[in-house]
Amino acid sequence: MSEVPAAVLMKGITKRFAGVVANSAVDLEVKKGEIHALLGENGAGKTTLMNILYGIYRPDEGEIYINGEKAHIHSPKDAIKLGIGMVHQQFRLVQTHTVVENVILGTGNGVTFNEEEVRQKIVELAQRYSLAINPDARIWQLSAGEQQRVEILKALYRGAKILILDEPTSMLTPLEIKELLQTLRRMTEEGNTIIFITHKLDEVTAVSHRVTILRQGKVTAVLETAKTHKTELANLMVGREVLFRLEKQPLERGAAVLRVEGLEALNDKGLVAVQDVTFSVYRGEILGIAGVAGNGQRELLEVIAGLRPANKGKIFIQDREATYASIRERIGMGLSYVPGERMTALVPNMSIAENMILKSYRKSPICKGLFIDRQVMLDLAKRLIQEYEVVTPGPDKPVKLLSGGNIQRALMARELSQEVDVLVVAYPTSGLDVGAIETIWKILLSQRSLGKATLLVSDDLEEILTLSDRVAVMHNGEIMGIVEAKEENIEKIGLMMAGALKIDREQWV
Amino acid sequence: MSIRVRIERRLEVSPQTQILAILLSLFLSFVVIAVIFSFLGVEPLNAYRRIFLGGFGSIYGLSESITKAIPLLLAGAGLALSFKARVYNIGAEGQILMGAVVGGGIGLFLPNLPRSLLLPLMFLGGFLGGAVWGLIPAFLKTRFRVDEVLTSLMLVYIASDLVRYLVYGPWRGPEQRGFPYSSPFSLSAQLPHLGTTRIHYPTLILAILLAVTVYIMLFYTKFGYEIRVVGENPSAGRYAGMSVERVVLFVLVLSGGLAGLAGVGEVAGIHARLGPPEGISPGYGFTAIIVAWLARLNPLLTMISAFFMGGLLVGGDAIQTALNLPSATIFVFNGVILFFIIAAEYLTNYRIKVEAVR
């Protein structure tokens, strides 16, 4: 039988960073024309392995074969020459440039390209893989999903036959995810090969042919997707059973801790993004805000946190009006906020320990007089690292060295550990592995039983239903209705998310 | 087999790498300057030998280097703080001059106060003079978002014209027979010196104390923490309820004030009168920018870099006269060093690998 050589064969790859072995003798075989999922906990070494394949890092040990031939990949340029393309966990587009300009950038053709030809080719590629995009739009005008299409087009334009996607779905809306998965299928039909990193097991079972699972830098299993199921995958990933059976004590409605009335706010483009939003969050309650990302959730949370002015309406925290309070005053009133854009709440170049005190540096015990007590700071950081299972060699390492999911854990650790009354949390588990999701969910529920009021924004309905007591659905900047978080309301929620149903305010729970 | 050089992004920069980068950038600057020397018909090694001996090779040279390190340290420590907050105050030269004007003015007009009162008063005035010169760009930046690089630099020229106006006009000493100088300061408006040197030690002690204080403030206090956070990521600072405006205001006022103290030291410790701006400060405020970067924005290390740059200035003066070089040579020097230091700052974030490829 004539064997087609594997599109990618990585053999015995080892990569060490100061204090961490990110990959340890990893073997990865990706067959031509398959979608190969790469699965693993946060910090398991997935991004590192792909960065090695794409020539960003050099392995300390190991060999790479592309289509059966030994490859020397010293830089992304070499990788591109071999037909490898990569879409990174964080996009790397120039915001002020157009789609066409971004595709051109870095091809080494910057000086002599014929823009018309390039546009033609982009339109052609976009049509072939149904990646709808306006080639003349500027990047900042595009949604996360559209930006991702640009990244994929960029890779295809450079002739990628092997495409690496690092957590491509964590920023996308459900519809965009569906479209992306379809595009991926189309691409393999045309003979392309795809390596797909994700934490979402549904996606793995939906599109991949085979899965490689990494744990703590080592391969723990290579499976055919058809012959496995979600529970097995989850167990192999975390090395223990993941139950997702969470205890939620029934709630007796307490006092309203966070109240907003008739709130209106603009987005960055100056358009109304939040319209007449009214709700209360009670003591010991989690109010979920469901909705497709980009329907005003971010703006709403920013107004509550004080980062964006309210046009109209009022905000009350513990019955005190906070509409015009400064950010600092709101922190003082007991408000904690985890934004969806993690890096706006962290200082990547500063140590984990220094990041852990960002909210508490003004108060005792961190602050003694004018001075910051470094010992107390380090102890706090060590405790949080342990409690929230942040994978890092130590609290003095800069945050930017953490893996994507561990950055998220560090941020959650800081915000959830504040002594506050109101938690405002956006997408708490996006980019987290199943084990970590379970941990974060448990923590959010334990905060609930401690009596905190939580406002939870998520586009993951399962998460909303598991955690919330009530669900408010946001569409086009408006609250379409508030219903109890029960399975039987799923249909209503879906309709409201699509804007097809609006419940009278009298009937809100 | 061939050799291939690759550049790889580096996420963590070790202290060794940092020191190596500084040494390498100095070395490269000296190579480039050597080329310039050759063009000027000067044998580079000879020139370097003379510079080194001029700045560090004798007791006199050393004392002069320390003398020049005083204003560099005061201004440089302040600039390190300001740059750490990503506030680019490049107008220390003007702030030095304003310190000299206000501090010197107090000395001129209250000559009969006792020394123990007059000198502190002059320093206080000088601090305020420099601080106001820092406050203007701070105000324009926080209120109208005007870039502080432009405004602080423009204020240098205004300060220097003001000094010129004063010493040619209203403050010109009647006994100076038309030369642009004020009357000499009274004895109680003059700083004491160490032995026969020109080291006005009260300013030196003040400078060292302040550099240490700035260091402690930056790395151990609540406010220093805010400065570093805002400098590294303003949006995180805002998110944590910090006032970015307050940080901008504070670092510009403080770095301006420290430069102002340097101005007082120069007029009360060296000249004992006010004179034309080039005389009060031959570019100390600009050299202080290099002092700050050379110390990698660490206020403690500015003590070393200020001494080093002071030595270069002294050595530079020595070769200018000895080898008959144009007086702008030292500015070329400064420019080249600054260029390499900034380049090194950028390049230490990358790793250069040389490897053999078969």
Ligand SMILES: Nc1ncnc2c1ncn2[C@@H]1O[C@H](COP(=O)(O)OP(=O)(O)OP(=O)(O)O)[C@@H](O)[C@H]1O
């Ligand atoms: N440049 C680096 N220097 C030091 N350590 C690093 C570096 N890059 C990654 N690491 C460490 O290597 C380990 C693996 O990181 P990697 O980013 O590959 O994880 P990952 O599997 O992609 O995780 P996630 O799902 O959270 O994105 C982590 O412990 C991380 O902190």
Ligand SMILES: [Mg+2]
């Ligand atoms: Mg990753």
